[in-house]
Amino acid sequence: MFLEATIALLALVTAIFLQPWRLLASQRPLVHESHGKPSALWTPLLAALVVLPWAWALPTLHHMPLQLQWSGACLVLLTLGWPLAVPVLLAVGLIAGLVSPGLGWADALGLAVWQGVVPATLALLLGWLMRRLITTRAFTGARIFVYVLGRGFLGTALCIFLAGTLSQSAGHMLPGVGEQLSLVARWLMAWGDAVITGMLCAVFVAFKPEWLATWSDDLYLPKP
Incomplete structure (x- = not known):
């Protein structure tokens, strides 16, 4: 529990x-938006x-042979950005501990760290690497696919798996497996x-880009 508490505290202080x-x-202006509107990020938050x-x-609410887990941390990171995603994910762990009688506070903290903060941080680092890649002269592909497929799909699989592997190395095993x-x-x-x-x-890129704090028209939809 000390490791999880340290990670959570460092991430929260930094955020x-x-x-x-x-x-x-206030809403960060995009190309198709006007200034001064209330932030649309309240909706995904x-x-x-x-x-x-x-x-x-x-x-913990339903006993299953394999405890299927869904993180959602990378989606929260893409919609809210890392500084806002960290306190939200920690709050999610707190609420999960309140709604589930079978989930102790130590387990809730572990969930907040290994299913929330750690994969969101890994997704942040991966996003930084991808932005560096697409801004180099050697990159000639479609940038929007780098965001949707790279950060949204393949990047999520990689970050969630790495976070799960790290949690297993820290002693958090899946029960019965x-x-x-x-x-x-x-x-x-x-x-x-x-x-x-x-x-x-x-879907958000196509219809609600204002819900994605990590999206940028200038970066991913450059003018020819």
């Missing part, structure tokens, strides 16, 4: 230092606080997370 509430004060706690608490089979299960569950995140990411 607060970056003043995430500024994203909620409230959706995360309502939906994710139940998804995280589901394995051997060590090697746990890695296989985490890999398969990571792809389920990736399909949902990639699908919603594509």
Whole structure:
């Protein structure tokens, strides 16, 4: 529990230092938007606080041979940005501990860290690498696919699996599953997370780009 508490505290302090509430004060203008509107990020923020706690608490609410887990952290990262995603994901872990009688506070903290903060941080680092890639002269592909497929789909699978592997190394095993089979299960569950995140990411890019704090028209839809 000490490791999880340290990670959560460091991430929260760093996020607060970056003043995430500024994203909620006013909408960051995109090419097709006007200035001064209330932030559209309130919608994905409230959706995360309502939906994710139940998804995280589901394995303890229903006894299953394999505790299927859905993180949603990469989607929260893409919609809210890392400084705002960290306190939201920690709050999701807290709410999950409240709604599930079978989920102790230590387990809730572990969920908030290994299913929330860690994959969101990995997704942040992956996004930074992808932005560096597409801004080089050697890159000639369609940038929008780098965002939707790279960050939304393939990147989510990779980050969720790496976070699950790190949590297993820290002693968080899937109940009733051997060590090697746990890695296989985490890999398969990571792809389920990736399909949902990639699908919603594509929908948001097409219809609600203002719900994606990490999206930029200038970066991913450059003028010819």
